[in-house]
Amino acid sequence: MVFAGAAPAGAAEVEAAATVDLNLLNINDFHGRIGRTGPNLASTVPFAGTVEQLRAEHGEESTLFLSAGDNIGASLFASSSAQDQPTIDVLNALDVQASAVGNHEFDQGFADLRDRVIGGGNADWTYLAANVYAVGTTDPVLDEYALFEVSGVTVGVVGAVTQETPTLVSPAGIATLEFGDPVEAVNRVAAQLSDGDAANGEADVLVAEYHEGAASVDADPTLEEALAAGGVFAEIVGETSAEVDAIFTGHTHQRYAFSAPVPGVDGATRPVVQTGNYGEHVGQIVLTVDPATGDVVSHTERNVARTAVPDAELIATYPRVAEVAGIVDAAVAAAEVVGNRPVGSVTADITTAFAGGTWTGPGGTYVGGSRDDRASESTLGNLVADSLRETLADADRGGAQIGVVNPGGLRAELLAAGDGVITFAEANAVLPFVNNLWTTTLTGAQFRTLLEQQWQRDAAGNVPSRAYLQLGLSDNVSYTFDPARAEGDRITSITVDGRPIDPDAEYRIGTFSFLAQGGDNFRAFTQGTRTRDSGLIDRDAWIAYLTANSPLTPSFDRRSVLVTGYPTQARTGDRLTLGVERLDLTSLGAPANTTLTASWGDGPVVATVPVTAGAARLTLTVPDDVVGEATLVLRAQPSGTTVRLPLTVERSVVPTSTALTLSAASVRYGTAATATATVTGATSGDVRFTWDGTSVTVPLADGVATTTLPAGLARGAHPVVAEFLGTAEAAPSTSAPVTLTVVGRSSSVDLTLAPRSVFQGLPSVAVARVRSEGRPAQGRVEVLVDGAVVATRQVQDGVVAVVLRSSTLAVGRHDVTVRYLGSDSTEPSEDTATLTVSRLSLRR
Incomplete structure (x- = not known):
């Protein structure tokens, strides 16, 4: 179906008359971002206005509005407080025609998606999932494709969801489902829709909606950079059937609009688009199609930023926008009844980790900061982990000793704009998934494996699109790591409650039910024992924690620090050189550390070095009075980040040498000889003299030891060796053998x-x-x-x-x-x- 060549010379007018334009509009990862203004870019009217502006460019009859999934779930309070019905109503009003199912559509379980979202007649669009099957079968549980007539052309839309879904939602809710390879499923359906058999469905143009996409790379990546990042995206681009004319992607919250080569068709290209997230942009692909053959003559692709036209003008111009505005206003008003109730306060912003770009929140535009960097530690993630530990610490609630949080569970910030008050809605937006709080028991060794699993592998051993996920940990836990070490050996130390973790000891972990069931590929949790549901909902426990502990102040100390050159064993006098990196958090307001100090345990500071861009290099000598199990403590200021490096220190020993002399090289039988050992480097200790399998040990005095060899040694040669046995301060050493010759009587x-x-x-x-x-x-x-x-x-x-x-x-x-x-x-x-x-x- 794909043809990306130029029109023949002189044929422009013929082509213009013979072709039609298909205006394909798309969103992905909308996540219930409805609102008139506010955090997380929840400006629904400009979003709806952008859709209508792009629809008007080519007209109703030429436009098809689609989605790549995650329309609902992880939503703002105005939507989540009403089970995302307001978001469904908004997308219905904008005439979304079809959507790939996203992993977040399964947040409340498959039964909720099937019976309420779809079966309840709520979503007017068709949810597509060609790769979701009833367990143990290849029977799809949802529609695989939908057909639409657009400008006289039959457009087939095929949907698929990330195969990682079982690791991204609570397993119990999808226990009856299996998730297959998305590219294989799309290709299977594409072959069916292009085989010429009208009985099984036919389409002139095929569009793939993948809830899967390129891994995180630099802003505005090239196609080559996105492909080089690997993962499923390379399969989507390079292995999706050439019958597919356009590809929309999602899930990874990236923004790109590529013209990518079509596999097996020389010179042909097709569009591959993802819009970012939250309705910040609307993706547009325009396919110029020959309706007689279904061939795509040309294509354009772009991401269009949300319009800046005032809301009132958009509402007056576009009836759909007016309907959207009414839905949003009603949802916000209903949510405000509960959502505007204060539940706590903060003295400063407590946020997720930020990366490059800009982010606009209630306090203004944050230049150089785009929220939700899931590969980095954050003040918010650590605070939520603290709340889990405190909430579940009581034995009646599971007796948690450690709190653990996944970064994908944090969907909004606690911002101090204005008076610092946190409302119910703002608190709910941080943890919108309504997970239960569970506890489970892991050994110290299993907890180490859990931290290793931050470097992600799916169940098949593949690296997923998000290759690293940074866990939030309660403040009684810290660890060091070195990403250059071999997989499975990157965690170099773990400290719990100020002491090195015991691999064999058991620790109670408090976390979300999602994680406790192995979500986000943290499969170490599935090895837990005495797993227990506290009966608490994360939102309710979180809000109770905020209320009890307000005003909250962000803690900018890190729980994880990169350390290179860290030895687990050393000797007194050894010169240690450590590289210390990632000392600075990237959450809003986090200070840049300026100094790093070192001390042995709680002793005085023995070294101070500067910190630049979160990194420092430290060199120090192990003192003579640090012997046995020791801890080198590093502290960064002003963040207060504390790094504890347990190590075993042995006392250094002085090298020695032992020389052996005999009173005579040759004696007559019956005459005794004296052996003298002189030890250089030691004045005390023991020397063992050995000859003919016989040994005698003599104490060293002022570096010298002597013994008398028996007078009755047989006639012949007798090699003698002296061995200094060593002390705590001096190393052992052995002399070269010296031969005593015994001469017999004459005969x-x-x-x-x-x-x-x-x-x-x-x-x-x-x-x-x-x-x-x-x-x-x-x-x-x-x-x-x-x-x-x-x-x-x-x-x-x-x-x-x-x-x-x-x-x-x-x-x-x-x-x-x-x-x-x-x-x-x-x-x-x-x-x-x-x-x-x-x-x-x-x-x-």
């Missing part, structure tokens, strides 16, 4: 052969007398004939005798040697004699 052998000459076959006796220093020796001898051992004998009283058989000897002279082998105390010796063997002759 002598006196050999006699009897006889010295024999006839062949007759014996001779070798008699040897073995003596050592004049005394008979003991031990063994070997008898050798011509160098070959023929016998081994034990010496008895210094004498040994061996019979030599000459029958095996040749005629001639033979050397007979008796070799004394020595003993542990005696050296070897030998003596040699000659035996003559003759041939026996017999004469007659």
